Amino acid sequence: MxxxxxxxxxxxxxxxxxxxxxxxxxxxxxxxxxxxxxxxxxxxxxxxxxxxxxxxVTRDLPAPRRQRRDGLVFADSAGGVTMKVLAIIWMCLTAVSVSAWGILALTVDVTYPWFLWVAAPPAAVLLTLYVSGIGRPRRGDR
The missing domain is CATH 1.20.5 (Single alpha-helices involved in coiled-coils or other helix-helix interfaces)
Structure with a gap:
């Protein structure tokens, strides 16, 4: 056997x-x-x-450091996941607003960029949170 x-x-x-x-x-x-x-x-x-x-062949080498993932914008933490979800929601909201504005601009000649009132305030909040360090990867993770 x-x-x-x-x-x-x-x-x-x-x-x-x-x-x-x-x-x-x-x-x-x-x-x-x-x-x-x-x-x-x-x-x-x-x-x-x-x-x-x-x-x-690798027995005498130290354990490998955590490798940076390409395009890592948000940390692998609760704050990073939250920021990623909020950013996706913001992108969807902005896409809908810009699409609606585009349709209106083509059909009823609306040229005032009102979609900026929908997109800019949440973008400012997200940027402020990110700059303050919420959801951002640490230097060693990048």
Whole structure:
């Protein structure tokens, strides 16, 4: 009867190898390993077959820092989620107002930009909250 493979004996995929190569690139970018060591380790990663082997190549590196997400505007916190929801509501309200103004401007020749009275005050409030730090990511998160 075959016994299940130990976790360290499980084969790895190219995606697993690429994830470790990316971690090594980050370690190089942060100055933990030099370029020649980076090259050696990456070449070794692409020769490896199992998770146990893969773990060896990063064992002496510190845990990776939380990576910045591209386009991170709001923090991953309750305040960030609240600001994101409020911003989405504001964008929807503004889109409806501008659309209504556009339809009126085309049909009854209304040119006064009344939609600004709908859009600008909430935008000022959202900007004030954001500038004061509510929902904004900390410097280390960006």
């Amino acid at each position: 075959n016994q299940p493979a130990r976790p360290e004996d499980v084969r790895i995929s190219d995606a697993d190898r690429q994830a470790v190569a990316d971690r090594l690139r980050t370690a190089h970018d942060e100055g933990f390993i030099d370029l020649s060591e980076f090259d050696e380790r990456v070449a070794e990663v692409w020769r490896m077959r199992t998770r146990g082997e893969l773990g060896r």
